[in-house]
Amino acid sequence: MALFDAVLELADDHLVLGHRLSEWCGHAPMLEEDLAMPNMALDLIGTARTLYDYAATLEGQGRTEDDMAYLRGEREYRNLLLCERPNEDFAQTMLRQLYFAAFMHPYWQAAAGGGDEVIRGVAGKAVKEMAYHIRHAGEWVIRLGDGTEESARRMKDAVEALHLYTGELFEEGAAEGVDALPSRAAIKPAWEATIDHIFGQALLSRPVVQYPQTGGRRGLHGESLGHLLAEMQSVYRAHPGATW
Amino acid sequence: MTVADLGILRDVAIVDGVAVAKVTPTYSGCPATLAIELAIETALVEAGFEARIERVLSPAWTTDWISAEGREKLRAYGIAPPEEASGSKLALFGEVTVHCPRCNSTATEKISEFGSTACKAQYRCTACREPFDYFKCI
Numbered sequence: 001m002a003l004f005d006a007v008l009e010l011a012d013d014h015l016v017l018g019h020r021l022s023e024w025c026g027h028a029p030m031l032e033e034d035l036a037m038p039n040m041a042l043d044l045i046g047t048a049r050t051l052y053d054y055a056a057t058l059e060g061q062g063r064t065e066d067d068m069a070y071l072r073g074e075r076e077y078r079n080l081l082l083c084e085r086p087n088e089d090f091a092q093t094m095l096r097q098l099y100f101a102a103f104m105h106p107y108w109q110a111a112a113g114g115g116d117e118v119i120r121g122v123a124g125k126a127v128k129e130m131a132y133h134i135r136h137a138g139e140w141v142i143r144l145g146d147g148t149e150e151s152a153r154r155m156k157d158a159v160e161a162l163h164l165y166t167g168e169l170f171e172e173g174a175a176e177g178v179d180a181l182p183s184r185a186a187i188k189p190a191w192e193a194t195i196d197h198i199f200g201q202a203l204l205s206r207p208v209v210q211y212p213q214t215g216g217r218r219g220l221h222g223e224s225l226g227h228l229l230a231e232m233q234s235v236y237r238a239h240p241g242a243t244w
Numbered sequence: 245m246t247v248a249d250l251g252i253l254r255d256v257a258i259v260d261g262v263a264v265a266k267v268t269p270t271y272s273g274c275p276a277t278l279a280i281e282l283a284i285e286t287a288l289v290e291a292g293f294e295a296r297i298e299r300v301l302s303p304a305w306t307t308d309w310i311s312a313e314g315r316e317k318l319r320a321y322g323i324a325p326p327e328e329a330s331g332s333k334l335a336l337f338g339e340v341t342v343h344c345p346r347c348n349s350t351a352t353e354k355i356s357e358f359g360s361t362a363c364k365a366q367y368r369c370t371a372c373r374e375p376f377d378y379f380k381c382i
């Protein structure tokens with residue numbers, strides 16, 4: 001069931017980050033971003049749906065994608081801590097998106113040549129979407145980092161707040177030894193190259209992390225994931241089996 | 245404009261007496277996918293077939309699959325069809341020359357990377373002042 005667990009981990013990353021982005025809908029600093037963030041959320045949630053559906057098929061216990069998303073508690077969620085970090089300000093949201101997309105783009109590129117047909121299909125689509133997310137988030141990181149005194153301060157604060165969660169991106173998790181999926185550790189040089197390229201223009205630098213935070217893959221989450229799930233799952237749990 | 249023009253409908257074949265339509269969504273989260281699949285199924289049933297829809301993810305849909313006729317229909321409707329990207333799709337602040345669907349000028353500028361749907365960006369023409377949707381190249 002290593003493939004099942006690994007697919008579930010990926011699906012959880014995408015759903016949780018997609019839900020976080022969707023929280024901006026109606027609250028973005030400008031109309032264009034009010035369109036951009038829900039659009040990026042749709043990409044992530046669409047990918048999550050296909051992955052949950054595949055995980056349910058692999059499991060063969062009759063669970064559906066909705067059961068996977070709405071009927072698991074926070075200790076059962078396997079998402080990266082980075083993905084669940086609260087939106088805070090726009091700078092943090094854009095940096096979180098850049099960190100994630102800069103990993104997923106080369107990851108899906110590697111997965112697109114793998115031996116599993118469903119994963120290849122997901123990867124072929126997602127790699128194009130992640131290229132857009134890197135561009136969009138990367139351009140904002142540069143604008144803000146090399147912007148006003150205020151925006152530069154906020155961008156530096158964002159790096160301070162989020163960089164300690166990036167090490168978890170490269171932990172193999174359940175995918176260890178699964179042929180259908182690429183090695184996560186092997187993605188690190190590509191990720192660092194993208195981040196350095198953007199940070200160079202944003203007048204930012206990658207900090208040395210003293211106390212890296214991990215645990216998401218083992219179901220050990222921050223307080224905020226529980227709040228996210230409570231909101232996301234409340235309708236489905238109040239009306240079990242409802243369809244829409 | 246048809247779903248075949250857009251390259252979303254990949255194939256229709258009779259398999260054991262059932263009309264099987266293969267459909268490839270544009271974006272992972274395209275909310276129109278289900279509506280499109282239902283419309284195809286309805287059309288097949290109304291034409292007297294027993295019908296089934298198969299969603300095909302691999303190979304991934306690309307704007308290259310939009311037919312020449314489809315591109316013309318997009319333009320006529322006021323949506324700029326996808327252009328060939330000049331450089332890397334990862335290039336920051338990457339410049340793509342987009343033609344205005346109204347006056348064909350290349351004096352256009354991007355307003356927003358994301359538009360009213362996942363597949364479109366927002367541009368404006370500085371020659372004729374028309375704001376328009378651009379079908380992003382993926």
Ligand SMILES: [Zn+2]
Pocket residue numbers: 344345346347348349369370371372373374
């Ligand atoms: Zn014009």
